[in-house]
Amino acid sequence: MKSKATATPHPTATTYVNTKVGVRGAGVHILRLCLRLPSPPTKGLTFVTTILCGQWLLKILVITLISTTFAADPPYGQLSVKGIQLVGSNGQAVQLRGIGLSWSQWFGEFWNADSVQADKCCFNGNVIRAPMAVDQGGYLTNPDQEMKKVDTVVQAAISAGIYVIINWQAFDLYTQQSLGFFKNVSKRYTGIPNVIYEVLNEPRNLDWNKDLVPYHNALVAAIRANDKKNIIVLGTPTWSQDVDIASKNPIKGNNLLYTCHVYACTHQQNNMDKAQTAINNKLPLIFTELGTTAADGDGPICKDWTQKWWDFVNKNKISYLNWSLVNKAEGSAALKPGTQTTKAEECKESNLTPSGLLVRNELNTHDNGVKC
Numbered sequence: 001m002k003s004k005a006t007a008t009p010h011p012t013a014t015t016y017v018n019t020k021v022g023v024r025g026a027g028v029h030i031l032r033l034c035l036r037l038p039s040p041p042t043k044g045l046t047f048v049t050t051i052l053c054g055q056w057l058l059k060i061l062v063i064t065l066i067s068t069t070f071a072a073d074p075p076y077g078q079l080s081v082k083g084i085q086l087v088g089s090n091g092q093a094v095q096l097r098g099i100g101l102s103w104s105q106w107f108g109e110f111w112n113a114d115s116v117q118a119d120k121c122c123f124n125g126n127v128i129r130a131p132m133a134v135d136q137g138g139y140l141t142n143p144d145q146e147m148k149k150v151d152t153v154v155q156a157a158i159s160a161g162i163y164v165i166i167n168w169q170a171f172d173l174y175t176q177q178s179l180g181f182f183k184n185v186s187k188r189y190t191g192i193p194n195v196i197y198e199v200l201n202e203p204r205n206l207d208w209n210k211d212l213v214p215y216h217n218a219l220v221a222a223i224r225a226n227d228k229k230n231i232i233v234l235g236t237p238t239w240s241q242d243v244d245i246a247s248k249n250p251i252k253g254n255n256l257l258y259t260c261h262v263y264a265c266t267h268q269q270n271n272m273d274k275a276q277t278a279i280n281n282k283l284p285l286i287f288t289e290l291g292t293t294a295a296d297g298d299g300p301i302c303k304d305w306t307q308k309w310w311d312f313v314n315k316n317k318i319s320y321l322n323w324s325l326v327n328k329a330e331g332s333a334a335l336k337p338g339t340q341t342t343k344a345e346e347c348k349e350s351n352l353t354p355s356g357l358l359v360r361n362e363l364n365t366h367d368n369g370v371k372c
Helices: 045-067 113-121 143-160 175-188 208-224 269-280 303-315 343-347 354-363
Strands: 080-082 085-087 097-100 127-133 163-169 195-198 232-234 256-263 285-291 319-323
Touching: 097 113, 097 163, 097 354, 113 127, 113 143, 113 343, 127 143, 127 319, 143 163, 143 175, 163 175, 175 195, 175 208, 208 232, 256 269, 269 285, 269 303, 285 303, 303 319, 303 354, 319 354
Parallel strands: 097 127, 097 319, 127 163, 163 195, 195 232, 232 256, 256 285, 285 319
Antiparallel strands: 080 085
16 A cells, blocks of 8 residues: 655754554554654754654554554555556456445445455455445435445455445436545545546446546546546446447546446347457456346346356456345345345355355355455
8 A cells, every 4th residue: 555644844854764554444544653763863852752753653553453453455456457458566467356235325234344354255255346326315415424334345345455446326427426526535545456436337328428428537537636546447328338339439548447237137148249349449348247137136047148247257357246245135136135234144155145146156266366
């Protein structure tokens, strides 16, 4: 994790040694401690300053070691996009795999550290998606409440050492509100390699060139003003299905991915052809929703086409997340109704739905770089 710190000069000092210690945990974003040593040393002052700083540092570290958890590095370090491929800090192609949470305003009880641990330790996920609701009682109505949920999941993902996608869960453009939100979160989480920004979930009735290109340009600029490196995910037309259209006029910028949403019982060969066209046109993709059911999230699972989609993304080394880790009474939910929101209950096989079992078993066939 890279962070910025500015030293306040001691009046007798000319150079400084700055040591930054980052501790992340519940309610703590980044704790920065600086040791300032005057040079050349001044008798008496150097001794007293060093002892006082040392005692202060020791006390702080003892307290925080007891009450917080040190952050674990994410599996592939700082992510970037090279050509059409997501790569890790070593420049090698990587895949993110995991499961997403559900709507924050309706299922906020799952937005906790236990669900993040369940994704990592039971579903073998190296990424979790946090779809923060925008309208329908979400961020536009309760901004502080929804932001608190996002921060809880982000901090838990950082502590767990996995990636987290902060998703603006909307179908329509709320440009000014989304600009304000992403300016805030990109400032808050800048330099933290775990964080990925997804600026629009599933655009509906919006033209790529007329509506979405200007929107994405504005959002990318707002985020890049604060966070120069972290991945930004861009929504595509028709509920993020028409990646082929987006591939004809991509957004200019670095470390951008384009999302494709598919549900196995609804989106089949025609959608796979669209995705293949986008790949042929060198558009870097991510499937932030790859569901096992129909597009409405309900009904029986379609194993055959779920497997075909998994084969497709794995062949092309494209990252993907299942929808979703929730106990709603619908076919795409990974958990049965009534399942409690603890890691133990979310991991219990008897609490998994047919979709949850299928997804868990698939994700556990891969080395996703995580251990529990």
